[in-house]
Amino acid sequence: xxxxxxxxxxEKKWQKIWDDERAFHAENDYTKPxxxxxxxFPYPSGQGLHVGHPRPYTAMDIVSRxxxxxxxxVLFPMGWDAFxxxxxxxxxxxxxxxxxxxxxxxxxxxxxxxxLGYSFDWEREVNTTDPNYYHWTQWxxxxxxxxxxxxxxxxxxxxxxxxxxxxxxxxxxGGVCERCGxxxxxxxxxxxxxxxxxxxxKLIDDLDLVDYIDRVKVQQRNWIGRSHGAEVDFxxxxxxxxxxxxxxxxxTLFGVTYMxxxxxxxxxxxxxxxxxxxxxxxxxxxxxxxKSDFERxxxxxxxxxxxxxxxxxxxxxxxxxxxxxxxxxxxxxxxTGAIMAVPAHDDRDWEFAKKFGLPIIEVIxxxxxxxxxxxxxxxxTLVNSGFLTGMSVEEAKKAIIEFLDKNxxxxxxxxxxxxxWVFSRQRYWGEPIPIVKCEKCGYVAxxxxxxxxxxxxxxxxxxxxxxxxxxxxxTEWVNTTCPCCGGPAKRETDTMPQWAGSSWYFLRYxxxxxxxxxxxxxxxxxxxxxxxxxxxxxxxxxxxxxxxFWHKFLYDQGVVPTPExxxxxxxxGMILGENGEKMSKSRGNVINPDDIVNEFGADTLRTYExxxxxxxxxxxxxxxxxxxxRKFLERVWKLQDLVTEGDGYTPELETKIHQTIKKVSNxxxxxxxxxxxxxxxxxxxxxxxxxxxxxxxYKVLITLLNPVAPxxxxxLWEKMGFAGRLYQTTWPEFDEAKTVExxxxxxxxxxxxxxxxVMLPVDVSKEDAIxxxxxxxxxxxxxxxxxxxxxxxxxxxxxxxx
RNA sequence: GCCGGUGUGGCGGAAUUGGCAGACGCACUUGACUCAAAAUCAAGCGGCUAAUAACCGUGCCGGUUCGAGUCCGGCCACCGGCACCA
Numbered sequence: 001x002x003x004x005x006x007x008x009x010x011e012k013k014w015q016k017i018w019d020d021e022r023a024f025h026a027e028n029d030y031t032k033p034x035x036x037x038x039x040x041f042p043y044p045s046g047q048g049l050h051v052g053h054p055r056p057y058t059a060m061d062i063v064s065r066x067x068x069x070x071x072x073x074v075l076f077p078m079g080w081d082a083f084x085x086x087x088x089x090x091x092x093x094x095x096x097x098x099x100x101x102x103x104x105x106x107x108x109x110x111x112x113x114x115x116l117g118y119s120f121d122w123e124r125e126v127n128t129t130d131p132n133y134y135h136w137t138q139w140x141x142x143x144x145x146x147x148x149x150x151x152x153x154x155x156x157x158x159x160x161x162x163x164x165x166x167x168x169x170x171x172x173x174g175g176v177c178e179r180c181g182x183x184x185x186x187x188x189x190x191x192x193x194x195x196x197x198x199x200x201x202k203l204i205d206d207l208d209l210v211d212y213i214d215r216v217k218v219q220q221r222n223w224i225g226r227s228h229g230a231e232v233d234f235x236x237x238x239x240x241x242x243x244x245x246x247x248x249x250x251x252t253l254f255g256v257t258y259m260x261x262x263x264x265x266x267x268x269x270x271x272x273x274x275x276x277x278x279x280x281x282x283x284x285x286x287x288x289x290x291k292s293d294f295e296r297x298x299x300x301x302x303x304x305x306x307x308x309x310x311x312x313x314x315x316x317x318x319x320x321x322x323x324x325x326x327x328x329x330x331x332x333x334x335x336t337g338a339i340m341a342v343p344a345h346d347d348r349d350w351e352f353a354k355k356f357g358l359p360i361i362e363v364i365x366x367x368x369x370x371x372x373x374x375x376x377x378x379x380x381t382l383v384n385s386g387f388l389t390g391m392s393v394e395e396a397k398k399a400i401i402e403f404l405d406k407n408x409x410x411x412x413x414x415x416x417x418x419x420x421w422v423f424s425r426q427r428y429w430g431e432p433i434p435i436v437k438c439e440k441c442g443y444v445a446x447x448x449x450x451x452x453x454x455x456x457x458x459x460x461x462x463x464x465x466x467x468x469x470x471x472x473x474x475t476e477w478v479n480t481t482c483p484c485c486g487g488p489a490k491r492e493t494d495t496m497p498q499w500a501g502s503s504w505y506f507l508r509y510x511x512x513x514x515x516x517x518x519x520x521x522x523x524x525x526x527x528x529x530x531x532x533x534x535x536x537x538x539x540x541x542x543x544x545x546x547x548x549f550w551h552k553f554l555y556d557q558g559v560v561p562t563p564e565x566x567x568x569x570x571x572x573g574m575i576l577g578e579n580g581e582k583m584s585k586s587r588g589n590v591i592n593p594d595d596i597v598n599e600f601g602a603d604t605l606r607t608y609e610x611x612x613x614x615x616x617x618x619x620x621x622x623x624x625x626x627x628x629x630r631k632f633l634e635r636v637w638k639l640q641d642l643v644t645e646g647d648g649y650t651p652e653l654e655t656k657i658h659q660t661i662k663k664v665s666n667x668x669x670x671x672x673x674x675x676x677x678x679x680x681x682x683x684x685x686x687x688x689x690x691x692x693x694x695x696x697x698y699k700v701l702i703t704l705l706n707p708v709a710p711x712x713x714x715x716l717w718e719k720m721g722f723a724g725r726l727y728q729t730t731w732p733e734f735d736e737a738k739t740v741e742x743x744x745x746x747x748x749x750x751x752x753x754x755x756x757x758v759m760l761p762v763d764v765s766k767e768d769a770i771x772x773x774x775x776x777x778x779x780x781x782x783x784x785x786x787x788x789x790x791x792x793x794x795x796x797x798x799x800x801x802x
Numbered sequence: 803g804c805c806g807g808u809g810u811g812g813c814g815g816a817a818u819u820g821g822c823a824g825a826c827g828c829a830c831u832u833g834a835c836u837c838a839a840a841a842u843c844a845a846g847c848g849g850c851u852a853a854u855a856a857c858c859g860u861g862c863c864g865g866u867u868c869g870a871g872u873c874c875g876g877c878c879a880c881c882g883g884c885a886c887c888a
Contacts, residue, residue, distance in 0.1 A: 215806055215883095222805065225887065247888060260888090303886085327886095334887045341888085347803085348886055417887050537882075611827070613815055617807085618881080622814065628827050634842095675816065678826035685826090688843095747822040752869045754822050787868055794821050799868045 002719075005637040007601025011711040015117055023727050024068075024076065024119040030526045032073035037064045038506055038566070040535040040543075041079040041126075043498075044105035046090055049112040050583070051591045051609070051621065056534045056572045058606045059615060059671060061118045062707035063532065066668050068119075069703070069731040075527055076119060077509035079126035080106050084498045085163055085179065088429035092461050098429045102129055112594065116602045117710050119727075124509045128501030133508060134431040135452035136518050137500050140550060142434055142445050143557055149195040150423065152443055157422055159187035164463035166191060168422045168497065171542075189467055192433060192494060194421040196549045200224050201414075202563075203548055212569040213616070216540050223541040225417025230401050231336065232410035234259065234313040236271075237321060243267065243313050246335030246415060250404065251396035252342040253317050254385040255363035257353065259324045260305070260339050263288045264332040267311075276309040281326055288328040303329055303352045316409040317386060317400075327352065335415055344369040364393065421546065423497060426469040428461045430495030438482035438489040447483050453491075469493040502543050503550040506530050506565060518559065525561045533566040544569070570671060573617040575609070580620045591621050603709035604630040610673035610708055632677075633712055635684050636705065639698060640716060642687065646694035653693075655741055656686055657700055661734035664704045673708070680705055695720060700732050748773040749797040750780050758796075766790045774798060 018024065039060045042053060064076040082102045091098040106127065113120070126133055144150040157166040162182025166189060171178045196203075204224050207217045229248035236243055243259060261267060263285040272278050284306045305327030313322045329348055330339050343353035343360045350373035353360050360369050365383045367374025374380065377393040387403075388396040404410030424433070434446045434453045446453060456477040461470050471493035472478065482489040504518070510527045511519035535544070544566075551565035576582060577589025584590065596605045608629040613619040649657050660683045667676030683701060687693045699722060702713040706726055717726035740762055746769065748756040756776040760769055770788050773796035774781060783800035790796050 218806060219883065222884065227887075229888080245888080249888080329886045331887065339888050346888070348888075415887075541883085619814075622828070624828050625814065632827080675826080678816075681826055745822090749822080749869075757822080789868060791821055797821080797868055
């Protein structure tokens with residue numbers, strides 16, 4: 001009898017051996033086929049590891065371990081995304097330097113990850129708060145600055161009243177701060193911006209080059225929000241000036257019955273003398289400005305507006321004189337801040353026209369514009385539209401854009417919803433922006449030799465209500481000289497957002513110690529792109545988009561060798577509490593992974609998280625389910641007592657073994673871990689049914705299981721006296737011919753209902769199969785047979801009438 | 803409102819993509835072992851049934867097909883994202 005399975009000792013033992021043997025170190029051996037697997041590096045929070053972390057980490061660990069055994073040079077690194085507000089807030093509250101807080105948190109996270117037995121190459125560990133790392137984050141910023149893609153501008157920003165910091169649009173969710181839930185207000189502030197919009201087209205188009213799961217691509221496309229249309233000029237009656245609008249439906253130009261300006265449109269000021277009801281319009285503008293984001297959303301259905309008395313526009317295609325309104329349903333921040341309204345074919349314009357009694361002119365037949373706007377672009381035909389009449393929407397669009405262009409009345413135009421990236425944060429615990437402001441020279445980059453520009457020590461990390469970073473109080477640090485003219489200058493005191501360090505970290509893993517550049521170009525050429533990147537859906541329009549942007553910029557600068565950073569992107573589902581709700585302290589349903597490791601072992605936790613359900617869907621925790629997985633590992637452990645000497649597979653299980661190798665190998669690659677584990681459970685059950693197994697049988701089982709449960713299998717490998725280490729062995733092969741059963745049970749249906757079964761040889765002819773099937777259900781064949789179907793290896797269906 | 807996802811036993815979930823619905827696991831029931839319990843092992847386990855008979859059964863309604871969880875049309879519910887983007 002073998003001794004009891006004791007994960008505590010086994011797991012520590014093997015973790016030490018793997019460390020000592022540098023088992024998972026990825027060499028820059030360019031002769032071997034490579035695979036670069038990436039998981040999102042964690043933010044080392046004070047709470048420690050969450051049970052959500054091991055799900056993606058174990059999944060990619062499985063793929064990495066399997067591919068190593070298949071001969072790949074696998075890079076599977078880990079690091080720390082350690083700048084960020086929670087650390088800073090904790091530091092303020094407890095009067096500890098954020099550096100110390102970070103160090104402690106990293107140590108704890110690392111110990112926890114280590115205890116889970118991941119095959120990370122710890123020699124390539126990176127930390128975004130390390131000056132040797134953020135040296136290169138700053139360097140990338142300087143390249144962006146030099147190419148005009150980083151600029152400073154005074155603009156209204158999203159100001160979180162809780163965190164006292166500016167936020168990117170992507171960080172504001174439903175009018176409140178994504179992180180702390182405090183209300184977000186608009187505040188004028190001078191901000192560093194990154195021109196991500198310059199890459200909007202490439203960020204959409206190049207999605208065709210990569211293998212991302214569809215929902216990621218769809219979400220990125222929607223977020224970037226590209227639309228094709230035209231800008232059209234409307235003459236303002238009696239003036240030189242024209243009113244320029246953006247429309248995606250220039251084909252409806254004959255149906256324009258009014259125009260709308262955004263309340264902030266400059267023409268309101270410019271033509272204030274002509275506008276007879278100027279006071280009324282200013283009052284409307286002020287009322288609109290006072291609306292909170294929440295109110296604007298809530299009131300979206302109920303349109304408001306004021307007609308400008310004294311200004312009208314002329315329709316460029318038919319000379320009609322059109323009133324101009326002001327309404328807050330038109331945004332200054334998109335297009336030209338003004339629209340042509342076609343109530344017959346736009347829902348919003350239709351609502352507005354109905355409310356204010358404006359005319360509705362149908363120009364596309366196909367609907368009933370008295371009832372609702374007709375917005376279908378597939379089926380309608382143009383009417384009441386001069387030279388466009390009779391055309392389809394598509395034809396009309398082409399024709400009108402050509403017409404406008406030729407006559408100087410408008411131009412084709414593409415617009416995006418994507419805005420530039422607000423890159424300043426008024427906080428301490430981030431990368432200093434390596435720029436100084438000189439009275440004479442303006443904003444000047446600090447010389448690259450001076451990088452890294454390190455964070456100075458400050459007395460207080462407290463953020464301020466004035467919107468200034470804590471760094472602003474460090475006068476001896478702030479006051480410096482201009483690298484350009486030598487005159488007095490001030491350092492930028494804003495820091496970078498947390499997204500900065502994570503936008504390029506996968507490059508640094510390739511060559512983490514390099515002092516001369518981001519990473520050695522030869523090494524990047526070998527390792528890039530990342531072959532497989534798994535991460536959370538919540539990062540789709542943030543981190544994933546930002547890092548694609550930076551990578552594309554670096555590609556254009558010749559720094560990196562590939563246009564896209566990640567070849568394949570997959571995403572895992574969330575782990576929910578036992579009650580099916582999101583885990584949180586306030587709900588009291590948090591599971592601590594340390595407790596599971598202590599009670600059941602890391603291998604059990606890993607197995608359970610992979611067995612819990614489909615990898616891409618959310619799944620609720622179940623403590624009983626954890627026990628079930630421990631039981632499975634116990635059964636694998638105890639099989640050692642049933643092992644007999646012998647080279648080949650147990651004859652009666654040979655087919656099953658080949659099938660299992662095939663199934664598990666495929667399932668790991670397709671992230672169907674739950675069914676792969678189920679297949680191994682079935683095989684274990686078969687071994688117990690037979691009552692014995694050969695060494696060869698056992699070898700296959702523990703090799704297949706190794707990526708999921710690496711410690712127990714490595715221990716069993718040693719106990720069985722197999723040569724070398726399990727992690728160094730090769731992945732088992734299957735013989736396709738041997739995965740096929742010789743005799744197959746086939747269902748026999750009569751009129752589509754199963755009425756019997758027959759055992760048939762796999763290669764039976766259709767005629768013989770049907771004959772055997774008829775015999776099996778002879779008693780039921782009372783009518784006239786009209787059809788006989790045989791699906792090889794599956795079923796026979798006899799269709800009869802009467 | 804728009805976009806995406808999901809809906810299958812008491813529960814988590816399978817189903818080779820149009821071919822025997824419920825693999826695997828949990829929970830439960832019964833039996834063995836035990837003074838007893840736990841653990842372990844064995845058997846059972848969708849509903850209706852005396853039944854291993856028949857029938858019903860994959861959110862709802864309809865359709866295509868010899869055959870539908872899977873395809874088509876029309877709904878409903880829940881989850882996630884976006885939200886006056888012209």
